[in-house]
Amino acid sequence: MNNTKQIAELVEPFAGKPGELIQALHRVQSELGYVPLDAQEEVAEIVGVSPVQVYGVLTFYHFFRTEPCGQHVIRLCMGTACHVRGADRVLQALSDELKVGLGERSEDGMFTLEGVRCLGACGLAPVMMVDDEVYGRLDPNKARTVIREYRDNQE
Numbered sequence: 001m002n003n004t005k006q007i008a009e010l011v012e013p014f015a016g017k018p019g020e021l022i023q024a025l026h027r028v029q030s031e032l033g034y035v036p037l038d039a040q041e042e043v044a045e046i047v048g049v050s051p052v053q054v055y056g057v058l059t060f061y062h063f064f065r066t067e068p069c070g071q072h073v074i075r076l077c078m079g080t081a082c083h084v085r086g087a088d089r090v091l092q093a094l095s096d097e098l099k100v101g102l103g104e105r106s107e108d109g110m111f112t113l114e115g116v117r118c119l120g121a122c123g124l125a126p127v128m129m130v131d132d133e134v135y136g137r138l139d140p141n142k143a144r145t146v147i148r149e150y151r152d153n154q155e
């Protein structure tokens with residue numbers, strides 16, 4: 001099944017329903033893991049909105065991805081407790097180490113970096129998760145070390 005046909009089938013229940021754009025995009029993402037560019041155009045046409053509107057929704061809601069996920073997903077908490085305890089500095093360190101911004105995948109395909117709201121572990125702030133593993137009381141060095149350990153274990 002080619003991508004276009006697959007998208008058409010997935011989005012068919014939302015055809016001509018601009019109010020259900022988000023549900024249509026959810027459906028595509030849960031099937032493909034992300035919403036690629038060609039799918040964005042296809043969804044826009046079927047649902048009956050402009051490609052710019054689709055793009056606007058995808059960039060507004062952080063849970064949507066427009067590129068495939070890395071092998072490991074880093075979720076850095078940007079909630080209040082983590083923010084107060086230096087999540088910005090941790091983010092800077094992760095961005096430098098991985099050479100990506102939030103929502104992006106590292107060039108080697110190993111990591112996707114995401115910012116999330118409270119992870120429910122405020123006592124450990126600042127906190128990030130790598131896949132299902134929680135890393136707390138982070139500082140820039142500790143965050144970099146975690147990434148390097150994943151890389152070392154990969155080799």
Ligand code: FES
Binds near residue numbers: 077080082117121126
């Ligand atoms: S604010 Fe970061 S875990 Fe709650």
